[in-house]
Amino acid sequence: MALRLGLGLPQTGTYDLTADVTEVARAAEELGYDSVWVLERLMRPEEPLDDMYLVPGMRWADYFRSVADPLVTLSLAAAVTERVRLGTAVLVGPLHQPLLLARALASLDAAGGGRLVAGLGTGWSRDEYAAAGAEHAARGAALDELLDVCAAVWGPDPAAYEGRRTRFSPSAIGPKPARPIPVLLAGGTDKALRRLVRRADGWLPSMLSNEQIATTRSRIAELAGEAGRDPAELSTTVRAAVQLTDRPVEGRRRPHHGNVEQIVSDLTGAVRAGVQEVLLDAQLTCRDAQELIGTAKVLREAVTEAGL
Secondary structure, three states, rough: OEEEEEEEOOEOOOOOOOOHHHHHHHHHHHHHHEEOOOOOOOOOOOOOOOOOOOOOOOOOOHHHHHHHHHHHHHHHHHHHOOOEEEOOEEEEHHHHHHHHHHHHHHHHHHHHOEEEEEEEEOOOOOOHHHHOOOOOOHHHHHHHHHHHHHHHOOOOOOEEOOOOEEEEEEEEEEEEEOOHHHHHEEOOOOHHHHHHHOEEEOOOEEEOOOHHHHHHHHHHHHHHHOOOOOHHEEEEEEEEEOOOOOOOOOOOOOOOOOOHHHHHHHHHHHHOOOOOOOEEOOOOOOOHHHHHHHHHHHHHHHHHHHOO
């Protein structure tokens, strides 16, 4: 099976939301990308409680000052495309009221003709949890409840649920998704992977090396076997932070950081590691929509030429 390619949509303050989202979404479809994706970040605290991605000493990136709402961004993309799947990588599920998020996702899938991919995770920022009125210590349980509510709301009516954050008596809740929405889960801890094999359609790691991906995929296969599930049912979609350079990056380099040949080499390694789809997110290293589209075009053509 050929490697599927996704493209990150422009959401940060670098871009003009009145035109750039729709322009890039159209271009992605025309260039042959399989999907377009959004991320979620609520804010950039001036004095954050946690270092970025929980990496000691890592300062929060400047682009976090302005990140457009993920579902608004995907709605713009859905309105001007017909084929590409519409993915979230990732929504921080516990920051949202479960019933409202489940309804929004169902509505987006219905409006887009059955193209949504719901990538969910628990996030890492205590500041965001406090701002959203969510309990950081109970984030795993909150994600489980969200998955339960989505199953109820997306399923046949009457839908009902009784949980810690969400309670509703038997009710008609529509619109329904156009088809079953694939759910991908982020995270790499054993607890997160066990949830994945029980509840999800695939794994959604971010910015890992191919070696890390292969190791974790092996663990997922083990856990799936223990749970009586076929590991082949669980896809792997990787979010890759892309920085395209004119010349090769010498010495040690981050995955997907380098010239065209180096990035294609990384993608070749991803296929060998068992990855089915890679989301190329270059919005953070491009200056404007035209540069983002140009980068997307170069990489799409290079991947095709490499026979991936």
